[in-house]
Amino acid sequence: MPYTDDTKASASRAQAETFPLDSILCGESLDLLQKLPAGVADLVLTSPPYFHQRDYGPGIGNEATQEEYIATLLKVFGECLRILKRTGSLVFNIGDKYERQSLLLVPYRFAIAALTQFPVRLVNNITWVKLNPTPRHFQRRLVSSSEPFFHFVVSNKYQYFPGDFLRQPSLPRSRRRGRGIGHRYFQLIEASTLTAEQKAKARSALEAAIAEVQKGVISDFRMKIRGLHSVPFGGREGGRNIRLERDGFTIIRMHGERLKRDVIESPVESLKGCPHRAVFPEALAKEFIRLLTHPGDVVVDPFLGSGTTAVAAKxxxxxxxxxxxNPDYCVYARDRVSRATRQTPLLDAGAW
Ligand SMILES: C[S@@+](CC[C@H](N)C(=O)[O-])C[C@H]1O[C@@H](n2cnc3c(N)ncnc32)[C@H](O)[C@@H]1O
Structure with missing residues (x-):
């Protein structure tokens, strides 16, 4: 049946009878997931407790070995899969752990085990780059500042709305207005071994490209100057090589959107008065929710912590x-979610 808001709304109403929509349940995620009907969730977005990383009290993460930890997590993963619609996605964020000065590669062992045990595909391994990692100084290793988010699906019919995903940060003001765009190329043209005539042509071609960016005709461009830049590779670039040889320069124009990358750069957040110490950024949760769901869809987080996923969904x-x-986290999350209000679509688009 083709998707319409009406079919979606009636599906949601039907679910509401059996599925505790818009609620936060306190308890063991495996037990509670097992009580939920199959095929109800559009997205499971979660960050389970990491192996031996923090003390959340009783719960996952305290197993004696990483093998036990992964086995426990896979049981929860299996239940998440059961409650997922065929068009749904699972996004699991797991951090790594050092033991005896060696990374254990826990997230990747988990992802490999999930791919081995369940009929899932791994669409992307998205790296969250923390812009403000904990400033711990190590003598003989670099500061860890990234974590993976694994995006799994069960079929190639998964919902996917990449429109706004990973919008690049806005350009510096001078660049947006056009001042400074391509400026360095003027200097490079002068410094090159091009003839006076070629330099004049290069300057006017550069001015034309700059004007196109300023008018929004193209999104960006690169200039290659003979003797200064590497030669472009074959294919469509064949003509460029000829121009580079003949004119001494070539301009590569870029049209349309920037490529959507599998890297999210976002600072670690800390919420005032929050009892939870490992909150993931709301902006990050929103990116995945926008990418993989439609308004009215159902988002589940079996390790909700401070409530970030629910706040972003609401x-x-x-x-x-x-x-x-953890009952304290549930109390905090319920209060946090109750204070969150639906954003206007305009604000939705500008949240990143
Ligand atoms: C990494 S935190 C999640 C943080 C969350 N993404 C946020 O933004 O606040 C993992 C959470 O899993 C909870 N937890 C641990 N074992 C659990 C279990 N067996 N069932 C349900 N929750 C569990 C912990 O209490 C903790 O709040």
Whole structure:
């Protein structure tokens, strides 16, 4: 049946009878997930407790070995898969751990085990680059500042709305206005071994490209100057090589959107008065919710912590279900979610 808002709304109403929509349940995620009906969630977005990383009290992460930890997590993963629609996605964020000065590669062992045990595909391994990592100084290793988010699906019919995903940060003001665009190329033209005539042609071609960026005709460009830049590679670039040889320069124009990359750069957040020490950024949760769901869809987080996934879902007009074993976190999350309000679509688009 083709998708319409009406079919979606009636599906949501039907679910509401059996599925605790828009609630936060306190308890063991495996037990509670097992009580949920199959095929109800559009997105499971979660960050389980990392192996031996923090003390959340009783719960996952305290297993004696990483093998046990992964086995426990895979049981939860299996239940998440069961409650997922065929068009849904699972996004798991897991951090790594050092033991005896060696990384254990826990996230990747988990991802490999999930791919081995379940009929899932790994669409992307998205790297969250923390812009403000904990400033711990190590003598003989670099500061860890990234974590993976694994995006799994069960079929190639998964919902996917990449429109706004990973918008690049806005350009510096001078560049947006056009001042400074391509400026360095003027200097390079002068410094090159091009003839006076070629230099004049290069300058006017450069001015034309700059004007096109300023008018929004193209999004960006690169200039290659003979003797200064590497020769472009074959294919369509064949003509460029001829121009580079003949004119002494070539301009590569870039049209349309920037490429959407599998890297998210975002600072670690800390919420005032929050009892939870490992909150993931709301902006990051919103990116995944926008990418993989439609308004009215159902987003589940079986390790809700401070409530970030539910807050992001509510603000974006999605239904949510959160689970956490820690009663204090549940109280905090319920209060945090109750204070969140639906954003206007205009604000949704500008949140990153
Ligand atoms: C990494 S934190 C999640 C943080 C969350 N993404 C946020 O932004 O606040 C993992 C959470 O899992 C919870 N937890 C641990 N074991 C659990 C279990 N067996 N069932 C449900 N929740 C569990 C912990 O209490 C903790 O809040």
């Amino acid at each position: 603000k974006l007009g999605r239904h949510y279900l959160g689970i956490d074993i």
